[in-house]
Amino acid sequence: MAREAVGRPPEETLSLWKREQALLRARVVTRDTEAWQRDPGFSGLRRVGGVDVSFVKGDSVSACASLVVLSYPELEVVYEDCHMVSLTAPYVSGFLAFRELPFLVDAVQRLREEEPQLMPQVLLVDGNGVLHHQGFGVACHLGVLTGLPCIGVAKKLLQVDGLENNARHKEKIRLLQAGGDTFPLMGDSGAILGMALKSHDHSTKPLYVSVGHKVSLEAAVRLTRSCCRFRIPEPVRQADIRSRDYIRRTLGGPRPPAPGQERSRKLQKPEVCPKGGSEEHTG
Numbered sequence: 001m002a003r004e005a006v007g008r009p010p011e012e013t014l015s016l017w018k019r020e021q022a023l024l025r026a027r028v029v030t031r032d033t034e035a036w037q038r039d040p041g042f043s044g045l046r047r048v049g050g051v052d053v054s055f056v057k058g059d060s061v062s063a064c065a066s067l068v069v070l071s072y073p074e075l076e077v078v079y080e081d082c083h084m085v086s087l088t089a090p091y092v093s094g095f096l097a098f099r100e101l102p103f104l105v106d107a108v109q110r111l112r113e114e115e116p117q118l119m120p121q122v123l124l125v126d127g128n129g130v131l132h133h134q135g136f137g138v139a140c141h142l143g144v145l146t147g148l149p150c151i152g153v154a155k156k157l158l159q160v161d162g163l164e165n166n167a168r169h170k171e172k173i174r175l176l177q178a179g180g181d182t183f184p185l186m187g188d189s190g191a192i193l194g195m196a197l198k199s200h201d202h203s204t205k206p207l208y209v210s211v212g213h214k215v216s217l218e219a220a221v222r223l224t225r226s227c228c229r230f231r232i233p234e235p236v237r238q239a240d241i242r243s244r245d246y247i248r249r250t251l252g253g254p255r256p257p258a259p260g261q262e263r264s265r266k267l268q269k270p271e272v273c274p275k276g277g278s279e280e281h282t283g
Contacts (some may be wrong), residue, residue: 005109007090008090013096013195021141024135024140024144025136028136028140028143028212029125029214031215032214032216033187034214037149038212038217038219041142043222045072045073045122045223046132046236047078047118047121048121048146049070049235050124050125050233050238051065051067051123051125051236052065052126052236053085054240054244054247055136060087060090062085063103064082064246064250065082065085065107066243067079067081067108067239068080068106068235068238070238073226075234076176077150078118079111079115080242081107083106083252084247087105093133094133097138100138108146112152114260117190121149122151123139123146125152125236126154126155127152128152128210129196129213130149130152130212131160131208131210132160135165135227137154139212139213140211142186142212142213144216149212149217151209151211151212151215151220152210152211153207153209154232155205155208158208160187161188161191162187163187171216173206176196176206177198179225179228181195185208185210194208194209194210194211196209199228200229207224207233209224212245215222
């Protein structure tokens with residue numbers, strides 16, 4: 001029988017979440033802080049990370065939180081950590097971090113304690129950074145709490161500050177000709193909140209890249225593009241593939257997974273992408 005997470009939090013809880021976002025937002029750094037970020041070829045960058053939370057079909061409580069680390073520029077998986085978790089907060093637009101972030105922070109902390117030599121120098125996050133209702137999306141939140149440079153990479157446009165997926169926006173997408181082409185996402189406030197990026201020559205839909213923490217938008221876009229073998233950057237894509245694979249493997253056993261059940265492996269070779277899983281994260 002499918003389990004359902006708790007309903008929408010009371011307004012008091014949402015107000016607390018907003019206050020926490022506002023306090024932490026003041027700590028976001030939107031410039032390059034590492035020498036490799038300023039190098040045209042990212043010289044000195046050796047490890048890039050990706051995170052993902054995948055859900056069990058028909059169950060809004062059980063999920064798999066995953067962290068992968070890839071070598072750069074080879075983009076081969078050198079570390080993965082998958083944990084089954086039980087979600088306690090529902091999805092509320094603008095507050096994704098409060099549903100998923102604790103498990104991702106835990107994964108980073110495990111890596112920091114167990115395999116510190118494999119800590120990523122940057123994390124790519126399936127979500128938004130400063131392109132957010134409060135200017136503090138999940139990529140910002142994860143970056144501030146872990147201290148790592150973070151980049152938000154979303155597959156859909158978050159319509160904030162006057163940004164709309166309207167005819168004008170779709171025409172700009174149509175004009176993106178080749179992989180690496182971009183256009184800025186400027187809100188009504190005049191601020192550039194992110195960039196729409198055609199990440200692959202054969203992609204028909206852009207990615208929406210925004211600053212999370214300790215990286216400039218220019219470097220964030222360049223790095224995202226350099227990590228794309230397909231439309232989705234490889235760190236995020238591999239985190240998604242492996243979390244879904246872990247759910248299938250775990251649920252295929254004699255009993256349902258329990259929160260805390262884990263797989264953490266060093267130096268694992270990438271697995272073949274499952275059919276239909278090379279492009280989108282639909283969790």
